[in-house]
Amino acid sequence: MLSVKNLSYRYEASNPISFSDFSVEEGGKLLILGDSGKGKTTLLHLISGLLKSQNGEIQLDDTLINDLKETDRDHFRGKHIGLVFQKPHLLSALNVLDNLLLCQFLGGLKKDMNKIKSLLEEVGLGDKAHASISQLSQGQAQRVSVVRALLNDPRLILADEPTSSLDDDNAKSVLEILQKKAQENNSVLVIATHDHRVKESISNYHTL
Amino acid sequence: MNLILLSWNYIRSKPLNTLLNVMLLSLGLAIILVIMLISYQLQDRITRNAKGVNLVVGAKGSPLQLILCNVYHIDFPTGNIPLKSAIGLSKNSLIKKSIPLALGDSYKGVRLVGSTPDYLNLYEAKVSDGKIWDKKLEAVLGFQAAQQLQLKIGDEFQSEHGMSAGGMEHDDEQPFKVVGILEPSGTVLDNLILTSIESIWEMHSHEEEDHDHHHESDSMVTELGITFPLEHLEEKEITAMIIQYAGPMGAVQLPRLINKNTNMQAASPAFETARLFTLIGVGVEVVNGFAYLIMLIATLSIFIALYNSLKERKYDLAIMRSMGASRKLLFVHITLEGLIITFFGGLAGILVSHSAVEIIGKFVLSSGSQAGVTGFVFLNDELIVIAISFVVGIIASIIPAINAYKTDISKVLAEG
Incomplete structure (x- = not known):
């Protein structure tokens, strides 16, 4: 379960952004809606521990993320939180397989080739394991980045505009796999977006 | 990963x-x-080549040249010194050992060095094949020299006057005979042909040969490991003499003594090579x-x-x-x-x-x-x-x- 209480964040020399409280049950899905500048990305960065909140409380299951030290937040994130961004941001020096192996390594998990293979199969990229990143289309790369976010069976999946630069087919497949895996693992799925295609498939939302 | x-x-x-x-x-x-x-x-x-060589005594000239020529066998001799002076000096109580050297000849660019077996002992050289010379015109080859010249025991060769290849052959002379080959020692001996001083003299004194034979039997003497007729004492020359001190006082007194009181000069390999290294060092x-x-x-x-x-x-x-x-x-x-x-x-x-x-x-x-x-x-x-x-x-x-x-x-x- 994810819950956010009394959360606010203040960038240097600007007014603090306050976030209204919300919570998502285990296995639940939530859209974060709001115009740009309302702090969608800031909220996701706070929840994932990329930013440290000055005020408030972020709790995932039994862990108060905002109480963790930076290094502990890094470890916690690697193990329990999967992140998807607007762009795939795969490491271009590594091939598809190595990108995913790196994810297991950085998450502190054992190398598990079968899992990587089966997830790639599921997103229709079973034959791309040894492809270099530059050979992938935008949609394929984004699907690899989704596999990366899901690979370590995270308790929480955070996606920041995951579909906004994809065509309909790719957007649909990305949304499907995110929801399917969240359901299988009973994990929390939070998507920040203003893409209407996402709104059509998930009804539960929180507006900033 | x-x-x-x-x-x-x-x-x-x-x-x-x-x-x-x-x-x-x-x-x-x-x-x-x-x-x-x-x-x-x-x-x-x-360092290995200068081991055991405390001082080199030779004709006056450049001390570095004296060392390079007589210890490392790369430069030319400064000249000769009278055998009599060398013998006189070797009697000094500050000297433990004196080894005479006679240079000037070569064979196909490899230097022929006349000395005594003491010179081989100085570098702890061992004979791998054959024996050390015991008669005139017998030669022992360093390991590399034997390989380079492709000579083996029993082979004969005609030495040449001068130290570089293509010198004038002593062609009217008897040839040298190879009687021994040394083990590789990692010293200068590897690249030399060694023989007795008497053999070198023999090469250079043929004009007086008849004269020599008249007196050979009656008054032979042995000094510095060289055996020669007493009456030749005045006229014979060697190139240089390697000296080992009897004690630390030798280092203090001998070089001054030689350089001041004799027509010879003394040079220390340690000092000269250090000087050389300072030059190369730049x-x-x-x-x-x-x-x-x-x-x-x-x-x-x-x-x-x-x-x-x-x-x-x-x-x-x-x-x-x-x-x-x-x-x-x-x-x-x-x-x-x-x-x-x-x-x-x-x-x-x-x-x-x-x-x-x-x-x-x-x-x-x-x-x-x-x-x-x-x-x-x-x-x-x-x-x-x-x-x-x-x-x-x-x-x-x-x-x-x-x-x-x-x-x-x-x-x-x-x-x-």
């Missing part, structure tokens, strides 16, 4: 840049190593300075490559953080990248330098020149090279690594 593999993948993704940096660093290191290897081997050889310093400059450029080049690549890689670094990498891990990741490049630079430097020294030893300083330089010698000092590469890697990568450590991931990701 692990950190080394991760860094390696980034290095591999820029092969040309990596090649340039590895080559720059290895060039700098190789120059330092080549100088180190050659000067070590030359010094070692020079050149070595310049080349070494040049090598350190190249390594500085290599360091800078690796630094620039890493620093620039960070700009392209800020998303990569931020994504790694989002996947659970800590700041420290990114720091290590970038540092490792520098270290892997310099590791290969160091490795290449060692390979290149040893190959270069082997080639120099084989083709440039080839057998006749007494150098005996090989690339198959490994020195403890070479560990310094590994240390230097390590330091270069750290210096080149420390600022990029700190930048990676300080990356504001949230900001980078929000931008993208």
Whole structure:
């Protein structure tokens, strides 16, 4: 379960952004809606521990993320939180397989080739394991980045505009796999977006 | 996947840049190593050749020339000294041992040295084949000399007057006969033909031969290990005499005594070679300075490559953080990248330098020149090279690594 209480964040020399409280049950899905500048990305960065909140409380299951030290937040994130961004941001020096192996390594998990293979199969990229990143289309790369976010069976999946630069087919497949895996693992799925295609498939939302 | 593999993948993704940096660093290191290897081997050889030689006494002239000629057999003699003076000096109580040398002849560019068996004992030389000379016109060959001249026991050769190849043959003389070949000793003996002083005299005194024979039987004497008719004492000459001191007082008194009171000069190999090294040392310093400059450029080049690549890689670094990498891990990741490049630079430097020294030893300083330089010698000092590469890697990568450590991931990701 994810819950956010009394959360606010203040960038240097600007007014603090306050976030209204919300919570998502285990296995639940939530859209974060709001115009740009309302702090969608800031909220996701706070929840994932990329930013440290000055005020408030972020709790995932039994862990108060905002109480963790930076290094502990890094470890916690690697193990329990999967992140998807607007762009795939795969490491271009590594091939598809190595990108995913790196994810297991950085998450502190054992190398598990079968899992990587089966997830790639599921997103229709079973034959791309040894492809270099530059050979992938935008949609394929984004699907690899989704596999990366899901690979370590995270308790929480955070996606920041995951579909906004994809065509309909790719957007649909990305949304499907995110929801399917969240359901299988009973994990929390939070998507920040203003893409209407996402709104059509998930009804539960929180507006900033 | 692990950190080394991760860094390696980034290095591999820029092969040309990596090649340039590895080559720059290895060039700098190789120059330092080549100088180190050659000067070590030359010094070692020079020290071994001067072992047990406290003083060389010869005709007046350049003391360095006296040493180079009579200890290392590379320069020409300063002249001759009267046998009588040499014998007189050898009676001095400060002297433990005197070994006479007679130079001036050669065979196909290999020097013929007339001396006594004491000269072989000085270098603890062992005969591997045959025996030491005991009659006139018998010769013993150093290991290298035998190989180079392709002579074996029982072979005969005609010596030539002068010390370089193509000198005038003593063609109206009897030939020398090879009676022994020495084991390799790593000293100057390896490249010499050795014989008795009497044999050398024989070569040069044929005009007086008839005269000699008249008196040979009646008044023979043996001095300094040389046997000769007493009446020749006044006229015979030798080139130089190697002296071992009886005690430390010898070093204090003998050189002054000889240089002041006789027509001969005394030179100390230790002092003269030290002087020579000071002269060569300037050149070595310049080349070494040049090598350190190249390594500085290599360091800078690796630094620039890493620093620039960070700009392209800020998303990569931020994504790694989002996947659970800590700041420290990114720091290590970038540092490792520098270290892997310099590791290969160091490795290449060692390979290149040893190959270069082997080639120099084989083709440039080839057998006749007494150098005996090989690339198959490994020195403890070479560990310094590994240390230097390590330091270069750290210096080149420390600022990029700190930048990676300080990356504001949230900001980078929000931008993208």
